[in-house]
Amino acid sequence: MAIDNVIPASCSARIRWWAAPSPILLWFLALGAAWLLLYVFYAETITILINWLPLLGRGLLMNVLISVLAMAIGTVLGLVVGALELSPLGWVQSPARGYVQIFRNAPLLVLIFFTTYVFPFEVKIAGQYLPFPDWFKATIGLALPASAHIAEIFRGAVQSIPTPQWEASSSLAFTRSQTLRWIILPQCVKRALPPWMNLYAMITMSTTLASLVGVTELLEAAKNASNTVNRTDFTILVYLSVLSLFFVYCYPITRLTRRLEKRFAYH
Amino acid sequence: MLEKFLHGFVAAAKIIGLNYSFLLSDYERIPWLSGIGITILLALCSILGSLLVGVVLAALLASRQAWLRGPARGLIELLRNTPTLVQLYCAFFVLNMLLNQVLGGAEHNPLTPFHWVVLVLSLHYGAYHAEALRAGIEAVPATTREAALSLGFSRVELLRHVELPLALRFSLPALTSNLINLVKSTALGAAIAVGELTYASLMIWVQRDNVLELMIFIFLIYAVLTYVVARLGRALENYLRMPGYGH
Numbered sequence: 001m002a003i004d005n006v007i008p009a010s011c012s013a014r015i016r017w018w019a020a021p022s023p024i025l026l027w028f029l030a031l032g033a034a035w036l037l038l039y040v041f042y043a044e045t046i047t048i049l050i051n052w053l054p055l056l057g058r059g060l061l062m063n064v065l066i067s068v069l070a071m072a073i074g075t076v077l078g079l080v081v082g083a084l085e086l087s088p089l090g091w092v093q094s095p096a097r098g099y100v101q102i103f104r105n106a107p108l109l110v111l112i113f114f115t116t117y118v119f120p121f122e123v124k125i126a127g128q129y130l131p132f133p134d135w136f137k138a139t140i141g142l143a144l145p146a147s148a149h150i151a152e153i154f155r156g157a158v159q160s161i162p163t164p165q166w167e168a169s170s171s172l173a174f175t176r177s178q179t180l181r182w183i184i185l186p187q188c189v190k191r192a193l194p195p196w197m198n199l200y201a202m203i204t205m206s207t208t209l210a211s212l213v214g215v216t217e218l219l220e221a222a223k224n225a226s227n228t229v230n231r232t233d234f235t236i237l238v239y240l241s242v243l244s245l246f247f248v249y250c251y252p253i254t255r256l257t258r259r260l261e262k263r264f265a266y267h
Numbered sequence: 268m269l270e271k272f273l274h275g276f277v278a279a280a281k282i283i284g285l286n287y288s289f290l291l292s293d294y295e296r297i298p299w300l301s302g303i304g305i306t307i308l309l310a311l312c313s314i315l316g317s318l319l320v321g322v323v324l325a326a327l328l329a330s331r332q333a334w335l336r337g338p339a340r341g342l343i344e345l346l347r348n349t350p351t352l353v354q355l356y357c358a359f360f361v362l363n364m365l366l367n368q369v370l371g372g373a374e375h376n377p378l379t380p381f382h383w384v385v386l387v388l389s390l391h392y393g394a395y396h397a398e399a400l401r402a403g404i405e406a407v408p409a410t411t412r413e414a415a416l417s418l419g420f421s422r423v424e425l426l427r428h429v430e431l432p433l434a435l436r437f438s439l440p441a442l443t444s445n446l447i448n449l450v451k452s453t454a455l456g457a458a459i460a461v462g463e464l465t466y467a468s469l470m471i472w473v474q475r476d477n478v479l480e481l482m483i484f485i486f487l488i489y490a491v492l493t494y495v496v497a498r499l500g501r502a503l504e505n506y507l508r509m510p511g512y513g514h
Binding site (some may be wrong): 020027068102105106107108109110113114117118160171201205206207208209211212222227232235238239242246247250251254 | 296344345346347348349350351352353354356357360364365368413447451452453454455457458465469474479482485486489490492
């Protein structure tokens with residue numbers, strides 16, 4: 001205990017990395033070992049899985065596409081809503097608050113059902129019929145709650161900057177927009193980054209909900225594969241692969257988020 | 268009386284272009300109303316289950332034995348970093364299938380999809396609770412812990428009578444927010460045909476094409492449920508508040 005306190009944090013980290021390997025490494029080693037064992041004992045099942053890999057891979061790409069797009073739309077929309085929430089004008093602020101309340105408190109699955117069934121399957125823009133595919137509707141269904149969360153993250157970050165900084169910069173002859181641009185926002189990025197990444201992991205995990213409205217993403221592909229092959233060992237294998245794929249994708253994001261949180265906590 | 272009220276409501280809604288005529292048909296109204304009941308039951312069972320799992324996992328995390336702490340931490344990371352729906356499928360399509368095979372047919376299996384949803388939600392949110400409670404246990408002042416140990420408390424007594432009660436007060440806001448997410452997640456039951464609110468509504472709108480009308484109700488009902496949980500959490504926070512401790 002006492003010795004721990006004497007060694008500086010950076011130094012102890014360097015000494016101990018081999019003695020206590022990072023949890024990510026341990027997890028990945030365990031997963032790798034499990035797969036190796038499976039391959040030794042169930043070579044036939046693994047071969048079937050390898051045949052299905054292109055389809056599953058395309059499913060995973062769909063998950064990544066939906067999550068990235070939903071997060072991009074959500075970020076742009078969320079920054080606007082968050083800025084409106086910060087407005088001193090009541091008639092600007094309260095609709096923004098209402099938007100955030102509605103989309104934060106509705107279940108994600110219900111929102112995805114909502115966008116899928118309420119939106120038309122094609123839109124007419126300038127005389128042209130553009131298809132409005134299900135995967136894009138599901139993306140919007142995830143972008144709406146994402147934007148509400150990002151609005152809250154943004155508002156929280158701006159409000160967490162002590163107000164004397166505004167006064168100090170105005171006494172240094174910065175205008176209000178210059179203060180926001182050069183002094184407040186750079187500090188907000190630091191504070192908002194960890195929760196933003198957390199949200200990305202959450203949205204990525206929620207992309208599986210799109211399978212319930214007929215989007216062929218990873219989980220749906222796995223379900224199709226398991227129904228087609230119809231073998232007990234393959235069903236076990238394919239669902240555990242989906243579970244481990246999501247874990248391999250999301251766990252590093254979580255770890256990185258925690259590290260950033262710790263690092264930024266002192267600033 | 269009820270009949271009259273329903274007719275009035277449906278007629279009034281029709282004026283503003285909303286089609287609630289399903290409320291007049293017994294075959295649709297009764298499953299839909301029982302869907303609300305099932306959602307509430309699902310939420311209650313999962314809340315109790317998740318708190319139980321959370322306390323057990325937090326106790327394991329607080330243990331001094333590495334062979335208890337390690338697996339608990341691993342399980343928590345696995346539960347927190349994989350989608351709830353994938354967990355539900357792994358439970359229902361894999362574990363339930365294996366259970367059917369062991370018991371010799373689905374008709375001998377006592378577990379229904381309802382049980383599996385409760386189990387998965389309890390484990391998933393139990394992991395989040397455990398993390399919140401662990402932070403609360405770490406926030407217990409070292410002097411308090413030493414005082415209890417010097418009074419002859421064993422490790423288990425220390426956890427049961429000192430650390431957990433204080434941790435509960437510290438982590439109640441986080442627990443409440445987890446429980447709100449849990450209530451929202453009960454909609455996942457629709458994925459494996461548990462007849463809860465979302466699934467019951469789905470059954471109606473595929474027949475009648477009145478998605479918007481049902482969505483208004485669904486949003487309102489989930490809003491009420493989450494509001495109730497939030498208020499209860501706040502009330503409990505006030506009730507348990509100890510001057511000078513916690514937030």
